[in-house]
Amino acid sequence: MRGASGLSKHVFIATFVALVLSACSVPPPQSNSERMPLTWARTGEPTYPAVAYGQDPRNVADIYSPTAGGNRGVIVLVHGGGFYSGGRSEVRELSGVIMAQVERGFSVVNIDYRLLTETSNNFPNAVDDVSMAVNWVRENGPAYNLNPATLIVAGHSAGGTLAALVALGWNSPTSGALGRTAKVDGYISFAGIMNFENAAPISTAAGELWLGANAKVPGWKGAASPTTHLDPADPPGYLAHGDMDNVIEMGQVDQMISALVRSGTNYSKLFVDRVTTGEDACRWHLPQCGVNATQLNKWIDLVVDRRF
DSSP: OTTGGGSOTTOOOOBEEBOOSSOOSSOOOOOOOSOOOGGGGSSOOOSEEEEESSSSTTOEEEEEOOSSSOOOEEEEEEOOSTTTSOOHHHHHHHOHHHHGGGGGTEEEEEEOOOOOOSSSOOTTHHHHHHHHHHHHHHHHGGGGTOOTTSEEEEEETHHHHHHHHHHHHTTOTTOGGGOOOOOOSEEEEESOOOOTTSOOHHHHHHHHHHHGGGGGSTTHHHHTOGGGGOOTTSOOEEEEEETTOSSSOTHHHHHHHHHHHHHTOOGGGEEEEEEOSSOHHHHTTOGGGTSOHHHHHHHHHHHHTTOO
16 A cells, blocks of 8 residues: 555544533534643553454553442543554553543553555454454453443544444444444544545545555445444444644534434434644644543443433
């Protein structure tokens, strides 16, 4: 896949998910207060490092056990990097608001997955790996003190796209090349691409690299787009995006909202956190540091309580 190196390794598809707490007939509100600094998670070691969840050398996870709050559930964390770069150590340092959930009774399973190369690992391989990690947690969790009673998948940038695809693909009537994915209880996307069929140049380029030769095949861009797979039976989502993001434009969130309406899904299934204040980095491609941490915690609690 020549040209993958043409995209800067500092280009990440950042996805931040937002929540609507009750059914309503207007678009989800934005919330921009009570932030969690990116630096929160730059210390601390995993309870179980480098655990294999599959056969590929990239099918590895670091497991962080709860430090307080009981043992309420699991969050599978997925790194970004344009589908061809990045790793679990990087996303840990960029996702303090997720890593902080260990203080609220949640394990964090921070995974690597197969990356795009010039000759292999096009779509949907990375999606399959995230699904494999989710299924691994359900099947093997007790041996690592994981409680899969509530299982949420969260990701940044390309990882946010993967998180949304896994969450929405398990029951999609139009899954196509995506195939069926693992079932989760909720998804969080920080600045992820939601629609490859209508995206800005950087997002379009990332999608075409990921799809490879199939980028020109009808239906494949749709299959790789979370907007294609929405339906009323989906788990709830939390999308966060910065208004200064010139890597993945905030309009991707609006496309997700429009697709939600077309699918007949209630707004209570999606909360959008538009990061419009604070440090430039948080309004750019790192909305994790601009998200309303208190609101996100409430959303996670609602997922645990099956309040959607």
